[in-house]
Amino acid sequence: MLTSLRALPRAACRLSSINLFHGRSRQNYATEAKIPINIMEVGPRDGLQNEKGVIPVDVKVELIEKLGLAGCQLIEAGSFVSPKWVPQMAGTGEIISRMHRLPDVHYGVLVPNQKGLEGLLSVLNSYNASPDSDSTPPPSDEISIFTAATDAFTRANLNTSINESLAKLAPVAKQALDKGLRVRGYVSVAIVCPYTGQVDYKKVREVAKELLNMGCYEISLGDTVGRGTPTQVAEMLEEVKKELPVERLAGHFHDTFGTAVANVFTALEHGVRTIDSSVGGLGGCPYSPGATGNVATEDVLYALKNSKYTVIGTEYGKGTIDLDKMTEIGWWISEKLGRESISRAGRALRAKKIRDAEMVADGEVRAKL
Numbered sequence: 314m315l316t317s318l319r320a321l322p323r324a325a326c327r328l329s330s331i332n333l334f335h336g337r338s339r340q341n342y343a344t345e346a347k348i349p350i351n352i353m354e355v356g357p358r359d360g361l362q363n364e365k366g367v368i369p370v371d372v373k374v375e376l377i378e379k380l381g382l383a384g385c386q387l388i389e390a391g392s393f394v395s396p397k398w399v400p401q402m403a404g405t406g407e408i409i410s411r412m413h414r415l416p417d418v419h420y421g422v423l424v425p426n427q428k429g430l431e432g433l434l435s436v437l438n439s440y441n442a443s444p445d446s447d448s449t450p451p452p453s454d455e456i457s458i459f460t461a462a463t464d465a466f467t468r469a470n471l472n473t474s475i476n477e478s479l480a481k482l483a484p485v486a487k488q489a490l491d492k493g494l495r496v497r498g499y500v501s502v503a504i505v506c507p508y509t510g511q512v513d514y515k516k517v518r519e520v521a522k523e524l525l526n527m528g529c530y531e532i533s534l535g536d537t538v539g540r541g542t543p544t545q546v547a548e549m550l551e552e553v554k555k556e557l558p559v560e561r562l563a564g565h566f567h568d569t570f571g572t573a574v575a576n577v578f579t580a581l582e583h584g585v586r587t588i589d590s591s592v593g594g595l596g597g598c599p600y601s602p603g604a605t606g607n608v609a610t611e612d613v614l615y616a617l618k619n620s621k622y623t624v625i626g627t628e629y630g631k632g633t634i635d636l637d638k639m640t641e642i643g644w645w646i647s648e649k650l651g652r653e654s655i656s657r658a659g660r661a662l663r664a665k666k667i668r669d670a671e672m673v674a675d676g677e678v679r680a681k682l
């Protein structure tokens with residue numbers, strides 16, 4: 314069983330030694346204890362919910378299975394939302410029942426209301442009536458409930474106000490916890506709202522606190538529009554951290570203005586230890602006009618290389634998440650959607666692989682001459 318981030322003692326995460334290098338003090342990240350980071354892979358949910366065309370269930374199942382085999386330990390597999398509001402998420406029950414599930418992987422689903430939870434519980438009841446085998450985990454062990462930091466966005470996304478959404482979500486969270494599910498919370502538009510502009514960070518803190526008090530183990534703060542800068546992320550986190558423990562916060566950054574990787578690092582430097590990201594940079598919220606996808610998982614993995622952080626993954630990724638496999642998955646799903654991967658690291662790595670293969674082929678031809 315792999316050690317989870319939450320089980321690690323703080324001392325194990327602390328950087329200790331400082332090496333001298335060219336007369337300047339410099340930390341040797343290769344040999345020191347690294348700070349463990351969780352990645353919540355949201356590609357199958359946030360990534361696919363905004364697609365125009367119909368994505369076959371088989372493709373969604375295969376995507377989730379591939380992500381598990383690349384080492385992802387936290388995968389958001391779909392949503393139990395109204396198919397009238399978000400048609401791409403229809404069929405989540407079938408997907409989570411059919412997909413091959415791995416031990417040590419948490420498969421979460423988004424739930425907006427009581428009806429969504431009932432949808433999930435009916436899938437779980439069917440599974441419990443005839444479980445696949447003792448070693449196969451249930452279709453899902455986690456729900457994410459969601460609201461936002463502005464009434465305008467909450468109205469657009471959930472057809473209700475912030476306060477009404479919180480009142481509706483509290484019993485959903487309680488019932489899910491009573492059923493033994495983990496509950497995660499999202500606060501959307503934590504920096505900028507597409508309808509009302511700059512967000513009041515005190516409101517982000519208040520809403521996040523409400524979700525935490527409902528029993529959420531973690532609150533993901535979303536730059537839904539992808540317009541946030543590192544300075545804004547820092548200011549927002551400073552405000553939220555006044556009342557909430559940073560270990561309970563996650564960062565969710567869309568990459569509309571190309572600041573998402575910088576925002577990830579800002580969040581990490583402020584103590585956030587879980588980052589939401591999406592393979593191939595897929596995604597966007599249907600109610601956040603103009604926003605592009607989440608920060609690409611490949612870009613985050615690449616940027617964290619040789620840093621003081623290490624991404625926690627399962628044995629399938631040898632304890633981390635395998636960047637090469639994620640690059641292949643990013644290209645595979647993008648091609649299924651009729652386009653190229655938009656992950657910068659994914660594109661560069663694929664191009665390098667092609668160049669390397671051409672050089673090998675060239676060398677073989679020369680050797681024969």
Ligand SMILES: CC(C)(COP(=O)([O-])OP(=O)([O-])OC[C@H]1O[C@@H](n2cnc3c(N)ncnc32)[C@H](O)[C@@H]1OP(=O)([O-])[O-])[C@@H](O)C(=O)NCCC(=O)NCCSC(=O)C[C@@](C)(O)CC(=O)[O-]
Binds near residue numbers: 392
């Ligand atoms: C919450 C509602 C349903 C309210 O929408 P409403 O229209 O007020 O709901 P309603 O209770 O009046 O029901 C309307 C119809 O939907 C059905 N319905 C009602 N609930 C469900 C359900 N759970 N599952 C399936 N069906 C449902 C219900 O049965 C009824 O069907 P009808 O009688 O008309 O045939 C709607 O607003 C909704 O589904 N919203 C979800 C929107 C969404 O999924 N947005 C994207 C996810 S959030 C996001 O992407 C941001 C995030 C998390 O990634 C972080 C970030 O980037 O910031």
